[in-house]
Amino acid sequence: MSEAQGFDALAGLSSNPQAAAPAEPKIDAQGRSYATGKRKNAIARVWIKPGTGKITVNGRDQEVYFARPVLRMMIAQPLQVTERLGQFDVDVTVEGSGLSGQAGAIRHGLSKALTYYEPALRPVLKPHGFLTRDSRVVERKKYGKAKARRSFQFSKR
Template identity: 85%
Template sequence: MAQVTTTLSGLKDLTGTVAAVASEELAQPKLDAQGRAYATGKRKDAVARVWIKPGTGKITVNGRDQEVYFARPVLRMMIAQPFGITDRAGQFDVTVTVTGGGLSGQAGAVRHGISKALTYFEPGLRPPLKAAGFLTRDARVVERKKYGRAKARRSFQFSKR
């Protein structure tokens, strides 16, 4: 991080300087030693660990190709949405480890993870991804069963006699 030395004449100069330093810190990509960006995506009970690096557009999910793992075209379309919005289709290789939930929840978790990893790799891509809602974690989860109940809310059948 570079030291910036400026003289300030008032409070207006101070706010501009703080904003400039903050934007400079935010604009730095977060990469590991191999030049990859890592992020965790979540949806329902599914958790996806995502690594992206520059490449040819190959997406590997749990050691298998995305066409094999996500057989339904709708799920593959969900995963490709962050690349389509940012015009980065075919520019990144993606490696994903996903666990928990069903295939639909896993696809949502992968999309969330890819979106977060893209913002870490290129911080300038955050505004379009945020506007599309891909950086927001879908917090809807299945309601848990309570004791004294048949299911989450359903009571046991009442018997008068």
């Protein structure tokens, strides 16, 4: 095949993501979708399956694991936006970071799992930023400084 023919074959392919056919759902033998979510140093492994809306985090109910209502609300956001609240049972294993980072990781993983289970939900979740990995992490401390950017107190005299 000549170079020109190879180029012509590629010219027919569209780079427009909307033009691509909708992806196939990724569902395992037990009817679950799996995804990983990350935030700060937290990594969440999320499984979703059709159910009553029960959310389990590290073997405990979400009300027990996340005492602050703000964190529970954060986890439920992808389900509220897609109007799937109470339709999926969510099982999560999360480690690393603090509670806020873990809640963010669960939200990210849950959003990805929803798109794997129902690819049509991707255009709903994407504008809200739930599918984007929040790459902000703590800045390292530098030598000659008290913290990452804070300098030691300076005395002119």
